[in-house]
Amino acid sequence: MKQIVLLIAVFALSMSANAQSGLKKAEAPAVVTKEAPAKNSNQPVQVTTPTEQPSIQVNFPVEEKSNAKMTFESMAVDYGTVAQNSEPLRLIKFTNTGTDPLIIKNARGSCGCTVPNWPKDPIMPGQSSSIEVRYDTNRIGKINKSITITTNEGDEPHVIQVIGEILKADDQSVPPSTPNIIKGN
Secondary structure (H helix, E strand, O other): OHHHHHHHHHHHHHHHHHHHHOOOOOOOOOEEEEEEEOOOOOOEEEEEEEOOOOOOOOOOOOOOOOOOOEEEOOOEEEEEEEEOOOOOEEEEEEEEOOOOOEOEEEEEEOOOOEEEEOOOOOEOOOOEEEEEEEEOOOOOEEEEEEEEEEEOOOOOOEEEEEEEEEEOOOOOOOOOOOOOOOOOO
């Protein structure tokens, strides 16, 4: 019976300490310790009750904006008018005109028919590079797609337009496909 009364007293002290602590969640939790006689023994038993809950702090990494600057030769990849099954590869040429290394995080086409492949290593200030673009030239008709490029420059991605027209291979009005894979850039 004495133990129950003692536990109630410890609980009441604990609640009182919580009420007094207010919103001090950032501090280390306090502990209330009381001694009570053990059942059938003259030895004291130590009862410990935390007076407040520990706080949890979550820190999310903050990405700093870099001074990299991706400058393109052209904001469009122009296939022109080509025959069906012509060379699908074109290049998007660019230069890092900033003062920090440029990192391309992602490049994605607006559909599965437009596939970009970008450099995975950082582009140093003053260095030029290119992104390979492959459009499925088996598709006949106008080309009006886009490629979205995400870098370490900030939140705004670059959007490159992919345009042109693919005519049926047996159409005599189609000029022969040129071996210059960077046409339009």
